[in-house]
Amino acid sequence: MAAAAYSISLTELSLHRHQDRRRSALAGPRLATVRCCSKGQVAVATSRSGVADPSPVFTSLKSFAPATVANLGPGFDFLGCAVDGVGDYVTASVEASVRPGTVAISAISGGAGASKLSRDPLWNCAGIAAIEVMRMLAVRSVGVSLHLHKGLPLGSGLGSSAASAAAAAVAVNELFGGHLSLSELVLACLVSEAKVSGYHADNVGPAIMGGFVLIRSYDPLEIIRLDFPAGRELFFVLVSPDFEAPTKKMRAALPAGVNMKDHIFNSSQAAALVAAVVQGDVKIIGAALSSDIIVEPKRAPLIPGMVGVKKAALEAGAFGCTISGAGPTAVAVINDEEKGKLIGDRMVEAFLSEGGLSASMTVTRLDRVGARVISSSAN
Structure with missing residues (x-):
């Protein structure tokens, strides 16, 4: 069986909804590329939807991003997968008290270690990714408040920072109509990862895309999604x-x-x-x-x-x-x-x-x- 490779390119067509994009991606193999300028510096293009400062289509929504297993032994920094049932949650809400075009973190809850996290969005994984999504969408008219619930312990080796970033990126994107592609969501999360734990995509890739992923290249960034056959027990x-x-x-x-x-x-x-x-x-x-x-x-x-x-x-x-x-x-x-x-x-x-x-x-x-x-x- 041939490996299935899926596109997460900045030049791919943006579909209207995040879930629709995912179903389309799972329908057949495509080659996937995301590019960055250099290590730690992400090049982000304007969304292919052409929408600037979109109006929110929800007042509030809640997202989930799964835990991930990076490296998988010999695949240091280039192999990873998402695992079911455990992860982080982010509730994103349009909030009149938040300055238009900005992100605030209203609350952080969860298990041990959650209290250690900063509510400053510039120093929080969820906040950094949310800010990047807002920038990519050119949101200027409203402000967004985040409630991060940590289902993963800090420093656990289960992609805790990536889960927070991925949940926030998806939540904010969907709040404004889901205009960003999977590629742009991965890039938004990489901005967060670069700041808090290093520029590596073997957690944020599977956190956004699901399944197994292979990072074929970091410069330019290219991610290939690997399909584990349906019906097999793992x-x-x-x-x-x-x-x-x-x-x-x-x-x-x-x-x-x-x-x-x-x-x-x-x-x-x-x-x-x-x-x-x-x-x-x-x-x-x-x-x-x-x-x-x-x-x-x-x-x-x-x-x-x-x-x-x-x-x-x-x-x-x-x-x-x-x-x-x-x-x-x-x-x-x-x-x-x-x-x-x-x-x-x-x-x-x-x-x-x-x-x-x-x-x-x-x-x-x-x-x-x-x-x-x-x-x-x-x-």
């Missing part, structure tokens, strides 16, 4: 310890150079993983995901118990296990949900016995949709 066992691993700190642990032998090996594993995704071969996905010999060996010792957790997952029958993103969440893959729960229990036990950390576990599927609106109030 479960992610996510085990998150009570430990924070900030992305910038974990990036500092990376090796300065890589020898040719390790480069060849990791490249072959990443290629095998991509082939396994489009073929629906969960066992090979797991084997490749477990085989990173460049990044994981440097990061695993910084997460108490991680080495033992991976061993426990594999001994319990997981097809593969690695660090999700920068960590500390460990992710294992399997093709049976009940077996996934047993694997998760062993991983939780290992975090406690090997690392002295309590941990929570969830077993979830691939999120094939990405960020979406879940409720709205008509204007």
